Amino acid sequence: MAKGSSINGNGGGKNGGNNSYTVTGRGEVSRAKLVKEVKQGQHPDTHIYKRDGVEYVRNNPNHDKPDNIND
Numbered sequence: 734m735a736k737g738s739s740i741n742g743n744g745g746g747k748n749g750g751n752n753s754y755t756v757t758g759r760g761e762v763s764r765a766k767l768v769k770e771v772k773q774g775q776h777p778d779t780h781i782y783k784r785d786g787v788e789y790v791r792n793n794p795n796h797d798k799p800d801n802i803n804d
Contacts, residue, residue, distance in 0.1 A: 740767070740779065740790065751789060764789065 742751035743761065754767050762770075768788045771779050782791045 738777065740792070750787065754790060
């Protein structure tokens with residue numbers, strides 16, 4: 734189970750969207766697989782964002798430190 738700060742986007746998708754993510758301790762995970770895992774509650778501090786009908790993983794807001802997926 735990964736917290737949001739241990740998930741990073743790899744880009745590579747249309748308009749800079751993430752086709753895959755790197756999860757600390759696991760390596761590269763496809764967008765579809767990670768979205769499914771987030772929906773199952775396996776990754777605290779993350780949520781799903783839908784843009785143009787495509788679902789992406791995003792970190793929940795954290796005002797203590799910058800830890801966005803693409804930072």
